[in-house]
Amino acid sequence: MSRTVVVSGDWHLGEHDPHALGLAFDAWQKLQPHTLILNGDIIDCLDLHKSQQGTRVPVQRGRGTLHLGEEIVLARQVLKRLRKILPHTQIAFVEGNHEARYPRYLARQNPEAYQHLPTLPDLLGLAELDIHWQSYGVPLRVGNFYVIHGWKCNLHSCRTLVQDFMASAIQGHSHRLKAYPHTTPAGITYWGIEGGHLRNRRAAYTPTEWPQWQQGYVVLTETSPRHYTPTLVPIEGVNSTVAAVGSGSIVDTVHTGLLTSLKTAARKIAAARQAEIERSVNGRIFEE
Numbered sequence: 001m002s003r004t005v006v007v008s009g010d011w012h013l014g015e016h017d018p019h020a021l022g023l024a025f026d027a028w029q030k031l032q033p034h035t036l037i038l039n040g041d042i043i044d045c046l047d048l049h050k051s052q053q054g055t056r057v058p059v060q061r062g063r064g065t066l067h068l069g070e071e072i073v074l075a076r077q078v079l080k081r082l083r084k085i086l087p088h089t090q091i092a093f094v095e096g097n098h099e100a101r102y103p104r105y106l107a108r109q110n111p112e113a114y115q116h117l118p119t120l121p122d123l124l125g126l127a128e129l130d131i132h133w134q135s136y137g138v139p140l141r142v143g144n145f146y147v148i149h150g151w152k153c154n155l156h157s158c159r160t161l162v163q164d165f166m167a168s169a170i171q172g173h174s175h176r177l178k179a180y181p182h183t184t185p186a187g188i189t190y191w192g193i194e195g196g197h198l199r200n201r202r203a204a205y206t207p208t209e210w211p212q213w214q215q216g217y218v219v220l221t222e223t224s225p226r227h228y229t230p231t232l233v234p235i236e237g238v239n240s241t242v243a244a245v246g247s248g249s250i251v252d253t254v255h256t257g258l259l260t261s262l263k264t265a266a267r268k269i270a271a272a273r274q275a276e277i278e279r280s281v282n283g284r285i286f287e288e
Ligand SMILES: [Fe+2]
Pocket: 010, 012, 041, 173, 174, 175
């Protein structure tokens, strides 16, 4: 059987869409990919955005928006669940610009102590879940594809991506699900791909009420040794009766397990929050 690689990012846990995430988890459990690449912005780190530090106008917090400690508790639950349903999958976590807020914030607040404080991979417990961490801006290579969270976000991001790499590449960041082929004079086609998202569609920082974002992820299928062909997998109809992935029976039955576990996580958050903050950052960055 040919190998498959799933690339999925921009969940923004805390601002995620639990139904879309549930659909994706269900599909991956059936697929049992060889590799799963979490392509950045898996957590939101809204607390650490410059706007929350008094340097800009604060971003409006949505109702139910989580604080950092709560996001981390939720992320640990979700990643644990992911490892449970994909026991044999090689998993990598590519740092996105939202995760990169954490080391930047610590370095700004306390440059001396920064090196001695726990890192985000420590807080997320990635080592015990056997999840590889890839630092921000450093592309991962999977066969003929590069994977990077990226920083470009315009109408032509996937086009500039493939032209920058001059190879097939997948980026997150734009929250769009889109592909641009570039064929060389020799007849080789490279793909620039924007990998969609699994967050909710209401974000305070978008200029329009309903941004041009598409929920979904990318599956790479190995068609010859170390050569992968891409498929964009949109997640549609979460609020209707049709889905592009999964078995058609959507949230109510198939995803009850995940939704229940997310609800349980949310209930535990209040109790765990204080202890988690004290354990994870020694209470220092939250003193003020
Ligand atoms: Fe994002």
